[in-house]
Amino acid sequence: KMFEKNLNDLVRGIRANKSNEAKYIAQCIEEIKHELRQDNTNVKANAICKLIYLQMFGYDISWAAFNVIEVMSSTKFTHKRIGYLASSQCFTEDMDILTLTTNLIRKDFSSQNQYDAAVTLNGLSCFVSADLARDLANDVITLLASTKPYIRKRAIIVLYKIFLKFPEALRPAYPRLKAKLDDPEPSVQSAAVNVICELARKNPQNYLSLAPIFFKLMTNSTNNWMLIKIIKLFAALTPLEPRLGKKLIEPLTNLIHSTSAMSLLYECINTVIAVLLAFTSMPNHSSSVQLCVSKLRLLIEDADQNLKYLGLLAMSKILKAHPKAVQAHKDMILRCLDDKDESIKLRALDLLSGMISKKNLVEIVKKLMRHIETTESTSYRDELLSKIIHICSQSNYQYVADFEWYISVLVELAQVDGIHHGSLVATQLLDVTVRVKGIRRFSVQQMTMLLENSKLMGITAQGSSTGDVFFAAAWIVGEFSEHLSDLRSIMHIFLQPRATSLPPPVQAVIVHNILKLYSRIYLKAENDNDQDTIAEVTQMLIDQLPMFGESSDLEVQERACCAIQMLKYIQKIRDKGLTVTDEVREMFAGELNPVATKAQKKVPVPEGLNLDIWINDPPSDSSDDELNNDAMFVTEEDHNNIQGIKYPKVDEDELKKRREARKLEQENNPYYIKGNTKSKELEGPDINDIPVASLDLTVPLKVPGNMILSTL
Amino acid sequence: MIRAIMIFNNHGKPRLMKFFEYYSEEIQQQILRETYHLVSKRDDNVCNFLEGGSLIGGDSGYKLIYRHYATLYFVFCVDSSESELGILDLIQVFVETLDKHFENVCELDLIFHIDKVHYILAEIVMGGMVLETNMTDVLTHLDAQAKTEKSEAGITAAPARAISAVKSMGPNVSMPHMPHFNFKSH
Secondary structure, three states: OOOOOOHHHHHHHHHHOHHHHHHHHHHHHHHHHHHHOOOOHHHHHHHHHHHHHHHOOOOOOHHHHHHHHHHHOOOOHHHHHHHHHHHHHHOOOOOHHHHHHHHHHHHHHOOOOHHHHHHHHHHHHHHOOHHHHHHHHHHHHHHOOOOOHHHHHHHHHHHHHHHHHOHHHHHHHHHHHHHHHHOOOHHHHHHHHHHHHHHHHHOHHHHHHHHHHHHHHHHHOOOHHHHHHHHHHHHHHHHHOHHHHHHHHHHHHHHHHHOOOHHHHHHHHHHHHHHHHHOOOOOOHHHHHHHHHHHHHHHHHOOOHHHHHHHHHHHHHHHHHOHHHHHOOHHHHHHHOOOOOHHHHHHHHHHHHOOOOOOOHHHHHHHHHHHHHHOOOHHHHHHHHHHHHHHHHHHHHOOOOOHHHHHHHHHHHHOOOOOOOHHHHHHHHHHHHHHOHHHHHHHHHHHHHHHHOHHHHOOOOOOOOHHHHHHHHHHHHHHOHHHOOOHHHHHHHHOOHHHHHOOHHHHHHHHHHHHHHHHHHHHHHHHOOOHHHHHHHHHHHHHHOHHHHOOOOHHHHHHHHHHHHHHHHHHHHHHOOOOOHHHHHHHOOOOOOOOOOOHHHHOOOOOOOOOOOOOOOOOOOOOOOOOOHHHOOOOHHHHHHOOOOOOOOOOHHHHHHHHHHHHHHHHHOOOOOOOOOOOOOOOOOOHHHOOOOOOOOOOOOOOOOOOOHHHO | OEEEEEEEEOOOOEEEEEEOOOOOHHHHHHHHHHHHHHHHOOOOOOOOEEEOOOOOOOOOOOEEEEEEEOOEEEEEEEOOOOOHHHHHHHHHHHHHHHHHHHOOOOHHHHHHOHHHHHHHHHHHEEOOEEOOOOHHHHHHHHHHHHHHHHHHHHHHHHHHHHHHHHHOOOOOOOOOOOOOOOOOOO
């Protein structure tokens, strides 16, 4: 007789068959299927154990669900344990087969061996469905009173899982759950605190009443896990209850001074920050702020990377409410930028961008630029770049004192290798140049320099968006060409054959701005009475623009063709001896100014125009109350409070109006099939005379043993 | 709440996968790969916290808290209700318990005894919440359950027990010759 492979053999076998693993495993699964058909529970349990191992590697084992239940039903603890473990790994709440487990679970709950009940509770915590929750809620609540704390704490956690699937269980179970906060066994207490904290996070308002109990627990307990949960919960509750926050400051401050557990210290600081954030008008809050900041400083300067990270994280929270307190430590945070750990660098960066002022902007940006040069990580470099732009442009460039400086920063950023934020840089260049008239000359000079820098021209590489910067540069020199010293050389750059391999939007801009430059050259030459230059430039463009006209991109193609036609037309008119100077001037005359967002409001409404009356007759009001989307889904409280559906009371006049409206609608509706009006004798009572009676829904519909209906 | 617990080695091979929310096997493996990718490229002296990957809900406040012991990564995926430093301590408790139970645990122990690793974890964390942080209590309960297991093995373990009983009778009792199995260490 062949001995079945046990788990050990399976593992060895797989490791010995690395080259044909899938095939070997498939063979093992066949063996397992065969074993599951045997009558022997030992064999089945062994097979299920092997399936648990395979599930870890991504094999679906739910096909064996029935066998898993068979093994769960074994009287032997060893088998039961394997069965429930398998169930926790592969059962899902939509499996029909779960109905087979209800009675088994009940039986296991009442086993003499506490470990039977324990593995059952463990399994149930993973696969409990709405049905199982409803059927077993009472049994689990009973277990809350077990003499064994080992069971009590597990029952508490399973109860939470039951609440999630069957919310109706919460109300009746709540007093029993609350009582567990006083359980003599600390780990049971802890489990109760844990569950109530989870519940409170979902619905903080409902659990404010527990604050005094938690307060007592907090001041009396030495169980750090529980303390942390309670303190974190308080952080979530303080925004809702000001008096709670005030009461917390003292005990938390005491804990901060006394505890040696870093985890607890950190959470205390976090909660103090939450309290301070919620209420900035507290009496001695500045000392609390100082205490937190000084403790956080200790964390940030610690050698332990974890403490550094957490310190920076908490500092960011203080920053929002008390920026000055944090700004004092700017240097320390700048040092964190030099840390090897990218998580810490990113946190420090985040913190810095909240600490910007007019005075330190230049210094900080300088440091960040240096980091861009030295870092190897592309993701970090991108983050740095977008942060620099963010801090400079925030609040409408509030902190930028010198826009020429900012333009040169942008130009430097534009030349950074392989940046993915070229469009960001481009937008900034455009924005600043358009809005700050005074720096346009400088900007044009810088853009000329960029264009002459052949690196940009050569960049068509995937992912690199420095082409976007070329877009901005081309537009700027075209739009503000009055500041250009040498238009012809720019034109020359635009007309390089390489330009046709730039991204199409950039080419489109180039074509359009070539025209702008042309118009300026034309007007200048006309002024100097230099007809030869005009003729020469016109002809040159007619010769060279077709390379854009052949583009496969529609925008580029159309612009180029339009431009060529226009130039040919200009040429034709000139050949006839006529002048087109005015027309050429008009092409790009006038300034395009940015429009403020509130500009529309400032436009005066013309006389006699009333914007508030209806243009056409208003549509008839609908007779139903507007559906309130928030009330569409019944919340937990509503469900517990359902007495019956209430209809809103409507007075006679309103009823009459609605009847008329309904009649009118029926008259006008071609699809409404009217009743036969000829046989008046057969007509029943007038529908308007039938009184509307309200149903007495307070009659109980109790069906014994069924929890849902018994709450009606 | 703890959302998931994963143990995998330096090459990304899983040694334990426990999810406290339902994910299909395919998604579970994807999460494993993504987590391995995120965690394995980190230096050993950086912090042990990561904002979660996209699959586990990168923007939903999930964090990855992990520790690296020799060839194994222990990763806990948690939400904002958990204390980062507390979870780090918890990982330590878990590993120390493994160490005590297996007597100087190594990766091979986890490989060959996945069921036992699950049973140990089940003493500490259930349904995504912490049950017990005291290692001594955990070990006590584990021993009690191991005893039950042994006594249930009963008759099926008889041959092995008979052999060990004969061996203990005296040094001069010769046993029948058993073929020698050479298990290669993998």
